[in-house]
Amino acid sequence: MIALDEATVDGLATNSDAAKNGKALIAKKKFTKLHVSDDGDLLFGECQGSGKDPYKCSVDYARADQPTFRCSCPSRQFPCKHNLGLMYAYAQKKPFTKAAVPADLQEKREKLSAKKEKQAVAAAAPPKPKQVNVAALAKKVKAQLDGMDVLEKLVHDAVRLGVGNMTAKLAKQMEEQAKKLGDAYLPGARMALNGYTQLFADEGGKFTNKKPSAAQTERTNTEALDQLARLHAVIKQGRAYLKKRLDDPNLEVPTDTAIAAWLGHAWQLAELKARGLTEPDAELVQLAFNSHDDPARQELVDTGIWMTLGSGKIRVTQTLRPYKALKFIKAEDSVYGVVHVKELCVYPGSVNPRVRWDASTTRPLELEDLKKVRSHGRADFAAAVKDVKNVLKAPLADRTPILALNYKTLGKVGGEYVIEDAAGNRLVLTDVGMSEEPPSLGMLPLLPRAVFANQMMIARFRHDLDSRQLRVKPLSLVTEREVIRLTL
């Protein structure tokens, strides 16, 4: 029996338009047949499209954590609107009649299950030692080292020229030259450089001649210098790593530093699994979510902030949706249930490493889960701050780590919002410098009184180099009864 509600189907849709179109098919009564297989695992039907013959669509729950969508329509969206419509119809309890599975569909089902079995057998077998093509690798690493020289030249030129003398025009030229880094197998380094040049672009990522305000220029200068220092670290650490790699072709991508990712190494799930970077049977609760536009990378970034119920570690999921492929990559949505993952893959990283999984099931969030979440909060702010500072001092660290903090009081000191722990340690709240999420402080006075004492805050830390203050932005509050999201 398939358990489906409209919210779950909403979550499966690639974007809100797809969901809307799927629902519209039911409203327009386009489904001429709605069937469910005898075993109850397969929904199939026919939906009238613009052509003469209806589309044959099906949703196969043979693997409950990973449904298979099939449709005879030419859409490149998965699931397509017909699949979504079929699921909405089921969720809306439209009459589905039991019917025998058509032969062609049954054949496909069997093929898939055979393929999966084969994969399972292959996965269970001991991995074959990886053959390294030494000559090809040496060629690639040399190209990368040459790329590092290019990067170094660009960075040093920028420093010699002076951040203050950088103009939008020059930044644009620099971005053009940085394209070479992509050809040198260093896409990550190119992104890091764009992170610098984009400081001189407008909000939409365009280089214009509009003169920024004096205050804006000051902020840009500080950010720019920090970014240059990071690039300096990328060059130093990257070059050392690449040289080692050149000497030892069998050297594995290191998991204790994120340098490989900085250069542009894209970890694959299989690779993470092979390196043992997995956790079995993890249960995750999403505590916050954001979706922001990154013009430097020419993509939208959907970030989920999750706590693992067992360990209380806060990890992030990231879905990168390049502008060019927006229609085909599913936009992530906020998740309100508890996600159970058989095998959670964890990327190398420090405080909030990225996580990924390929199959999951969701169950409703219960009060007991919230109790567990709250038990993982840091009640000693001094110790938490110490840990954060230790993270921040590494040149390639995540500059805005996230922690769960259990506060005794949320109040105000001289117009500033403050949280205080039992020992009287205080942290000042701010929205400044963390624009990925919508501002959240404005919502605090509208919250019920009960949230101002003895609750948990999911907080993003940021050290402001100009004021030299370490402050936090509240993303969510976790009470005994609910997660109050303050951003998305």
Next chain:
Amino acid sequence: MSIAVLSQVYAEARRLAVAGSVVAKGDFRLKKLIPPLQQAGAQAPVFAKVAEAATAVVEGPETGSAEALLELTALASAVLYTQGETGIDGKLEPVESSSLGGSTLQIPAREMKPLLEALKGKGGGRFAPIKEAVEKGHFRDLRLIRPALAAIDDGYADVADLIADKVLPMYGSAVLDELKAKYDLKGTKGHPRRLKLMHRLDAAGTRELVKDALDKGSKEVKVAAISCLGAEPEDRDYLIEQAASKTQDVRAAAYEALAKLDHPDAVAVLAKALQGKDLFFALRAIEESKNPKLAVLLATEVRTSADALLKTKDKKKASDIADRITDILNSLPDVTAPELDAVLLDLFARRAELAKVKGTTFSGNDVVESVVMQMADGSMAARNALVAAHAELEPSQLQQAFEAGRVCLSSEKLYDTFAPYLTATADRKRKKGKDPEWDKRESILDGIDSDFYLYQWLDPDDDEDDSDLDDSDLDDGPVRERPKPNPYDPRWLDVAVALKHTDAVQALAVPDHAGALAFAQAEFDAALKKAKQPGEVQDQIVTLLRVEHPGAADAFFAGLAKRPKKPQYYQYYWYSNIIPRLPASAIPRLEEALAGFPKEIVEHVAEEWQERITKLKAKHAPESSDK
């Protein structure tokens, strides 16, 4: 102390990075910091390292300046990152919470994100999603309060008005402080909305702001402030004073506020306005107020003006007065008032006299026309009077009398009264020249035709474009209830058939009427015989369907089969409108017909046809019965 030095080093490094590392060599200010760093280095090795890096910057070769400066910056900032200040001194005060109370909700990011973009954006296409969110109650999500507050200044007035009227009031006093903080009495656009909203949420607390706005506000804010007046006796005098303002918008706002007051002084001001150049504003104020007492004013004004109209000899003046009277009659408030009835009946009684008055542009006849229009839609007394006078009415007025009769006469009485106008001409054609009998017959037929909407009958479900939240939902005054018309006497259809009047037969059709069935068949047969293309029999097919002729579906396909040598898509297009009324048995034939269309037709009609066929299938599908 050492950290202070380090901060200075960072500041100098930053300065050099901004200026360009080429000027770093020998930098005097950085150089000065090296000795204290070295000194501190004796205790903490990290300072020694920083001292070394600083030395490399000021003394190293210019070619390595960039690298040296970056090294220094990285070192200094790494230490500073561990020194961020966190605390804050002072007394911890509680947060003044203005909790919303009631139920709140958290909508998924997938719905939140586009809504935030719509609220903050500038382009078109934003109103619909915001309106949809209002309908779904999504604004109970706390995260939308700030964006909604900001949207009160939206450049697109519809969005800003929707937010001010439907969204922000929901938050009640929780948004008052924010509204007050942003409010600027010299402002325009969002600021008048803010003032009105604050007044709506807390009339007493906003009193002072309203007074200030009246005194010193911008024109727009002042107009908004006037609309907030009326609660206090002192307001009246002020409003009366403002009704004489030189600014038109201010006067209009004053009239509207005065129309809401039930006071003789306010009424006097409005009465005066009705006589002068502010007629339009006063009318609008009275119409919106829906106050029956003010309708009396209009009745008096109409009566005096009509007297003047009958007396004047000047054509220009007559035209002006007639224009004013029709303006007033056309904007009567939707209320029941005996005085209004009386004046309508009085003018109606004097219609012959009025009709004689000729003006340059408008004349007495225009006044009579407006009077008849108002009576046809008016009280039972007015309708009865109109019907009673049917024999004396002009042909053009007879339709109104017929429509009035549909409500106030029984089915039989309506037939007995008005059917003779049809039967009188049943056996003859229209006479050449003037033929008032014929005109009267046409007037009645128009009346019959006017309450049958063919498209709505063909496809009653086809209302997808209509939104639930219509603009009319935003008006919330009392509306006069109108009685429903009585059903038609069955004899009407006999007459329509005898007249061979297709439109009337369509409008009056009932099933199993032998005459109507035969008429529809004969009409179709004749048309089909002559037809060269499908479009020429479509009207006859509709008649067959209306009278529920068993051969209607066959006729549909026979019509389609009239294919000319060079078919045009518009000859087929209309047929798709008929599909919803076809029986289930027609489905296979419809599909066959669609498949057999030539290419140039298919590309124009296929989608529409397919959609309607699918809908027809769904309508006749077995499961549709239990929905």
